[in-house]
Amino acid sequence: MAVKNIKVRTMAELTAEGKKAEYLFWVGSAGSYDDRAKKISRAFVKILEYCYIDYAVLGEEETDTGDSAKRAGNEFLFQMQAMQNIETMNMYEVKKIITCDPHDYNTIKNEYPELGGNYEITHHTQFINELIKTGKLKVDDKIFTGKTITFHDPCYLGRGNGEYDAPRNVLNSLNGNIVEMHRNKSRALCCGAGGAQMFKEAEKGDMEVFELRTMDAIEVKPDIIATACPFCMTMLTDGVKLKEKEDSIRVLDIAEIIVESLGI
């Protein structure tokens, strides 16, 4: 085993060298700034490096997609953000994008085309699933043997864009015991963060949505709650803390689980 340092390249750097990357890794605001989500970005980059994927990021040229602004009702801000990003990506002639954030995935996939941004975007769970399917990534898992893992579907990946299988396929490549919560796939309960809820206080109620969803997960007695969205990550991590289960249950992103299994 050897340790190799990773230098994440930006599109600007590559262009200066007269090069181009096949994929743009869209990090997103959460993946760039949120402490917990940053670890997901780091884990995913390790997978990209491990599989020799030709990728780059926008770095300081990336700005918020505007997903939350749009859902809060601020269409002006959303479109300004969108147009700025589209201008940047079109300048670099970006064709293929990968992201760990289902909200940005949804926005770029569905809402950018009308504003002039047409890209082929893949969610990182879909990307990892393809790597495994095509044999570029071999998971010979010993780490998760006998561990109970349950997957929480992010609304913007599942119900929103119909992707239920890719994250499950990735988990099934492990030796873990994959169990479903009683509400799963199209019936999955939201974590409570979508639609800009992440950035505001919850309205008055009996409990927070993330608490209810965490209770769903705890019901199946998991060792690991797997998810694939930075917002779901925040919510479920808070839920596990609230229920004082942080000693027995870990909340991990699919990318982090793969990195752990590979031992990279």
Added chain:
Amino acid sequence: MIKQIAFIIVTLLAAAVFAYSVSIIVKNVKLLKKAYPINQHSKRFKLLLEIGLGQNKIMRLPIIGFLHALVFWGFLMILFGSAEMMIDGLLGTERILTFLGPVYDIFMAMGDISAYVIGILIIIFLFRRIFLHIKRFGGVEMTHKNHVDANFALSLILLLMVSLATMNIGYIKSTDAIEGIYPISSIIANMLSGSHETMHIMYEASWWTHIVLIFFFANYLPYSKHFHVFMSLPNVYISRLTPYTQMTNMDSVTTEVKLMMDPNQAFAAQAEGEEEEEIARFGMKDVEDGTWKMYLDSLTCTQCGRCTSVCPANQTGKLLSPRKVVKNFRERMNEKTPGLRKDKSYDDNKSLLNDYITPEELWACTTCNACVQECPVNIDHPPIILEMRRYIFMEESAAPSLLNSMSTNIENNGAPWQYPPTDRLKWADDLSININE
């Protein structure tokens, strides 16, 4: 002959009232904004087969969903006989469709069985509604009037089925050369005794009762939550086909943002500007800012409550109920459109926002789309919520303060948090990977 004239008069009367109700709806639709073009007909036809005829979304609750599907399929079978009754009535004929032979026999047999099956199911549904405490039939938005409406509609259907059954029994007992097959009615007829005349009177009375009930039911529906009988299939056909989580683009904003980003275009745009439609306001304050889809959705809703029962906000005790949002839209349309139809600028100093739906409800939505997923007839709840949020944010500047801070942060730093844009790549610092040599 007298029967024929009487029938024609009754039919014309029912048709006239129905046409009036429909014309009001058409006028109301014209008051509203465009939603989206109805294209991709093959895709829509497929939806109609799966969600409509196949009833696959209602069967997400398998038991009660299947029972509902039986009622729906039974209705379709009975429709054949109803159509024949209409033609017979208008032309003064007797069982005009018998020339279809075996096809006729099959439809009549299916219709006869359906009458009993639906009748029994309606009794179960009524029992469920009246005696069992079904959580999703409750909720703040469900008034006493709504419950009466539901039970009344069910009772009408029950009467329709009873009259159909007695009609078939009367027919069998009073006719020598029976046309069509009536499996269940035949068994019951065999157990009954009664003179030829009595049975003929029962047949005639049932025939009239059944047809008059159909006319009454049809004209009651436009004013009932049970209008879904008419609206469901069309509403499935005109479903929004884009991914659930895709929010509409506001073209009016696009024009302005493009001008802001590229002032050189300002002159070109000004020349075009004359043709542009006048923008009343951003987002939706009241129903006339809404789209025809919102209205047709609201007319389709039969208040089953599946949406609210899966709503994360509602399940955690928040005020939001997707069913209420859709229901309120129809209620407000009923209240305001009589005035709006006369004068497009009619104002009664009330609005859908605040007087019907409060900001607290709107801000509880996580846009998870569980409501849309669950609706058996593809009602699209979130656009109503999100259009009202747009109004609150862009016209009233009255969004929750934390969302304003979020917006300010995005404007200043390009991120919803207060971090400098120069830190955007910091997550990648000191990153390394273990590799096998």
